[in-house]
Amino acid sequence: MEKYKMHILICGGTGCRASASEAIQNNLQDALKAKGLEEEVQVVMTGCFGFCEKGPIVKILPDNTFYIEVKPEDAEELVEEHIVKGRKVMRLLYTDPDKKEVISDSKNMGFYKKQIRIALRNCGFINPENIDEYIATEGYAALGKCLSEMTPQSVINEIKESGLRGRGGGGFPTGLKWEFASKNDADQKYVVCNADEGDPGAFMDRSILEGDPHSVLEAMAICGYTMGADKGLIYIRAEYPLAIDRLKVAIKQAREYGLLGNDIMGSGFNFDVEMRYGAGAFVCGEETALIHSMEGLRGEPTVKPPFPAESGYNGKPTNVNNVETFANIPVIINKGANWFNKIGTEKSTGTKVFALAGKINNVGLIEVPMGTTLREVIYEIGGGIKDGKKFKAVQTGGPSGGCLTEAHLDTPIDFDNLLAVGSMMGSGGMIVMDEDDCMVSVAKFYLDFTVEESCGKCTPCRVGNKRLYELLDKITEGKGTKEDLDLLRNLSTVIKDTSLCGLGQTSPNPVLSTIENFYDEYIAHVEEHKCPSGQCKALMQYVIDPELCVGCTLCARNCPVDCIAGDRKEAHIIDTAKCIKCGACMEKCKFNAISIQ
Amino acid sequence: MAKVKSLADLKKIKEELHAKMDLREKSNDPEAQVQIKVGMATCGIASGAKEVMEFLIEATAKRGISTIVTQTGCMGYCYAEPTIEVTIPGKEPVVFGDVDLKKADEVIEKYIKQGELVDGIIPVNYKTIDN
């Protein structure tokens, strides 16, 4: 058998592929062939390393060298220098933004130091299109162990003992959910994997499916075994073509090996998986809406109970779990509940994957133990705020979550702590904001999203959110009053209390949390008609400082609406009522006399 | 591909595939392995460093020593090529010169396995070759 001396891992995630990781792979292979090294160096395309912003990523083993922003043209140099001569290509290594030192081993990067990778264990490590690599790293061993050594109830007990809670947002204990589904007798039951992932900016589930699709298939089969289901369905949005491809390849390979299908590993247990495609409506991630969408009905939520565990897909008992939840299952079975429940906090065990975004140095996909503080995530893993600006807020939980402040930075992240401070875990979006972000506009952004995504079935959500949006819009236009703030609060509470599904029940959270945590900023908008961060265009005013103005007339000659008056060598003045805020005058003034207030 | 018919089958396949992934797993934790760097600049290759590297990879694998063998550029000891640098976990790196297959064998048996010193050590006044 071939035994390679070195492995070159190339990220084949959506982010890096967009910037030509396939061409890099081809060029590397050509360069190796030219040197007669193709038998000695293995080139592997893996899933996402998480450091997408600096992609494409190429990692060379065994010395664990982490190259960033690699271009197809760099392939020859990498082979010639690193592979043949054993010299690292310095210009492609990562430089720590703080200490300015070059780091070659990714283990020493602040980005990776605090991470523990369970759900992402194989992302950036194995070739997701090769089932052999999955099997070689304990793949399907958990399914084998369950089928041959454990009863369905003992598997459920193990998951309960592990403390695993759903990663799709709700945080419901997974073992308990499986137990409900197992107790309901029926001629047919279903296991559903929720891969709808509708939060703006979220891509944890996509990365898992692209980088390690077998882990989800294996976990679905284990779930099927516990509840007595022989059919699994993956509901995935059609906008994830690469994840869909990788899943299809994985399903085909698993069937060929007999790891899906009839009589799996001689146990008599049958299980197979099919795919269902969603059109990308956020509400279809809600489990009842998701089930209706799979049945070919409109993707609208219905009242629970009945819960899917009683009456789900086609009226049969159905267990719905999130992608990341499933990805944890094989590890829990292999390493044991008592290994897993020591990671994280008492009530939130294990890890959580976050998509770190916004005004932060290291944007990317991270997995940290529950209980890690927001400060550690933002400053140590995220490398701090971009361009040395000041931190202002961090938004967790997407459209259902809230904005947290400086005061919350030392809060250990887990399901209950985030709820207690007015946000939530959600599916794992984390957006960092700096001093330039206007919190009223942030709330408006999320409301705009919910208004668009509300299915319209119930009035409080359909009409209420629209009214919330209009009020926020009015405030950003400088026409808001203090009474509007009370109205926002009252309406928010009504929407939360009376909406049918989770979408409406949580959509006012961004409004409530920003009013709570950034009250001064709202007050500035409604009382002084000012936007402290200068984001609300309607509230900006261009003014000329008479002390600095020398009366050169340049601004007046460049104003498209002729709203600047003043004689030569006299201080000029802007008619703010007529000004259209184009900024031309400020750009022209050579004396810095014009500013925004 | 043959079907996986039992857990024993799966374990067998896993064993067979393991060697392929071994290098990747070891790379996750290089500090826990014996690390050997082989000088592979022009003069090193001319004096047989490639063969020595191959031998080190195979011999350590056969003898069950968890090792990462990498190549490195010019080590600055042209007069004593091939040179290798050996780092046993928790110890300072040691450089050996004039390593032929026989010497390589001796380094594995005596230095790596038993911690005894072997002739041919080049005194080093630097920490390690890179990072």
Ligand SMILES: Cc1cc2nc3c(=O)[nH]c(=O)nc-3n(C[C@H](O)[C@H](O)[C@H](O)COP(=O)(O)O)c2cc1C
């Ligand atoms: C509006 C809305 C959108 C949701 N979107 C998703 C989603 O994209 N992915 C997901 O796994 N769960 C989503 N959920 C949660 C699901 O309803 C369900 O709780 C989850 O899939 C259960 O899996 P878990 O227990 O493994 O978290 C959403 C819920 C609501 C109310």
Ligand code: SF4
């Ligand atoms: S709360 Fe909103 S999304 Fe949910 S059912 Fe009502 S209208 Fe539809």
Ligand code: SF4
């Ligand atoms: S360009 Fe500047 S200095 Fe000249 S008139 Fe306008 S504000 Fe005054």
Ligand code: SF4
């Ligand atoms: S911002 Fe534009 S419209 Fe307003 S005063 Fe300056 S140039 Fe005129």
Ligand code: FES
């Ligand atoms: S897609 Fe390549 S690192 Fe994420």
Ligand code: FES
């Ligand atoms: S070229 Fe051989 S040690 Fe420098």
